[in-house]
């Protein structure tokens with residue numbers, strides 16, 4: 087397979103300059119030391135180099151940040167929601183102003199192509215707009231009481247400090263999903279970003295601090311702590327952190343969930359996916375191929391919603407594979423900041439090793455692998471790969487795992503029931519799709535006995551969700567919902583209020599006492 091790619095990559099010096107310019111434009115006063123100094127290494131998968139060392143927070147710093155956010159909560163919770171919304175509105179304006187600066191940092195740190203990095207920042211702007219509207223719409227129900235002269239209702243209150251732990255692959259949007267909603271709900275936030283993306287976190291923190299200053303909100307409503315999992319664990323174990331919203335691997339969720347539950351805290355888990363698309367005989371193949379290629383190869387297969395499995399009807403499987411393989415062969419791979427490239431680098435060497443290991447396992451299970459090789463771009467530390475298409479005889483063990491790399495397994499089916507069974511037969515339950523022009527198949531896929539995922543799309547790929555809907559998945563994906571719809575309820579606590587405005591004291595269920 088021939089794949090076009092750029093051989094020239096920006097140098098570490100060039101990437102450092104881009105970071106400095108972007109941070110300066112954003113107004114982030116960052117202490118950027120040379121690599122190999124004590125602190126947190128800030129690198130780029132584009133060249134595979136460590137660019138800077140940035141300050142790393144200690145357990146004591148984290149303690150202080152939680153205490154400050156807990157203290158700020160005491161006033162923030164009674165600040166009127168539309169006033170809280172004004173802070174998020176200002177954050178949205180600043181994000182709009184600095185969209186390309188922040189996108190530059192996302193590209194440098196996470197390796198996303200420019201268009202996807204800009205899209206990620208746009209998602210932040212969108213969620214700010216959503217949250218500002220929400221700040222005037224937080225509502226509770228009034229329910230018919232069985233007793234005369236009584237009013238029964240629900241009120242919603244902020245929960246307290248929200249600990250936000252995020253993954254490398256959406257270094258800024260997931261913070262914004264959580265923070266914009268949490269702030270209008272009256273919560274305060276302590277954010278622990280991925281240790282792989284500290285520069286984008288510094289930029290986001292500078293913007294929220296400026297937004298706070300501009301509207302007169304206390305900066306303690308949103309704090310940042312940088313470090314590895316041990317800093318995340320401080321948030322997980324601290325009883326002042328009422329809600330832990332953690333995005334990352336199933337492995338991480340398996341550790342975080344029980345620890346938060348053990349102290350009766352609330353957890354919102356957004357974990358790994360293993361997303362499939364069923365392609366039926368009636369599918370519009372042109373549309374399906376375009377959607378499949380974007381979902382499977384976009385972000386170099388490093389989205390939680392990346393398409394990892396195609397379940398194709400036997401009658402169209404050959405044709406579909408031929409077309410996807412042809413599209414893969416023409417995908418420009420290389421420096422994600424170069425216009426025209428569509429596939430950037432893997433995040434690090436471990437991601438590449440995981441990909442190689444999964445492809446070996448797939449071959450051992452009888453899989454036929456097309457693509458999946460590393461490109462020599464002249465730098466040992468950078469990992470550029472061509473996306474792999476793997477025709478599998480069955481959904482074997484390796485297919486049940488999320489390998490965070492561009493591997494698309496192709497399976498076949500004869501009848502829709504068995505296709506849905508294959509879709510659901512993995513431990514994760516994030517996103518899914520069906521390509522069909524048959525309304526009965528589409529409806530069946532979305533019905534109670536259809537896809538068991540949190541996202542079930544028709545004639546759209548598995549990735550690229552809009553912020554208006556609730557986002558999240560079932561089973562090992564963790565069950566959390568973030569972003570739109572009524573996901574805000576996860577950031578609030580509910581009180582049921584019964585008000586007796588009669589002069590009598592009737593008891594519920596007709597109970598008599600006295």
Ligand code: NAD
Nearest residue numbers: 252253254279280315318319334335338341356357358390
């Ligand atoms: P990761 O699990 O390695 O790390 C995620 C975050 O958790 C990091 O900030 C890390 O420091 C922290 N962490 C790890 N162990 C911890 C612990 N025991 N206690 C507290 N914090 C801990 O994930 P990653 O490699 O950065 O990201 C890729 C994974 O994230 C993939 O599995 C992907 O599917 C998933 N993801 C899911 C969603 C979603 O919304 N469902 C979104 C983005 C990414």
